[in-house]
Amino acid sequence: MDAFERLSDEELLAATRRQPEAFAAFYRRHEKAMLVFFLRRCAGAEVAADLTAEVFTAALGSARRFRPGAAPAVAWLYGIARNKLASSRSRGRVEERARRRLGAEPLVLTDGAIERVEALADAERAAEVLAELLRQLPPEQRQALRSHIVEERDYEEVAGDLECSQAVVRQRVSRGLRTLRARFEEGSA
Helix, strand or coil, X not given: CCHHHHCCHHHHHHHHCCCCHHHHHHHHHHHHHHHHHHHCCCCCHHHHHHHHHHHHHHHHHHHHHCCCCCCCHHHHHHHHHHXXXXXXXXXXXXXXXXXXXXXXXXXXXXXXXXXXXXHHHHHHHHHHHHHHHHHHCCHHHHHHHHHHHHCCCXXXXXXXXXXXXXXXXXXXXXXXHHHHHHHHHHHHC
16 A cells, blocks of 8 residues: 555545645545446546546646645545536537647547446346345344345354354245345346
């Protein structure tokens, strides 16, 4: 881990003025979330990647003007993202002014990069579906599944926390998984 990884977003943006590589840590920290933000709001991996690149290019160009305040730096970044998205929608294309102003090359995506962005979108959609299906489970099944499957706790420990027998926890986990599987398959059909 480099020294920048330990800094807050606000400290990274402040350090960018003197050490541009600080922005790289800010970028790594928020790139995936920004891609997901655009994947949810526009059609296609290429557009999402283009908009993500434009947001970070604009953020880099504006980093020296960022002033920490009531809102966190990530809110500032999402403000830029919302503006880029709105501009893109009104113009019918991705705005490239920030990239041109900094003399940055246009983003060229390889087939592999497009596949990775699309896989991220697919994984995000699957996670959303699973989260919704989990919310629909009875609370005791949801809690048993979360404790045993997600948190990887053993049945004995979960039973102690839930003040029931291991057999009851096993039954709740089994029923929850069976219900999730059936509902997921219904949605896929």
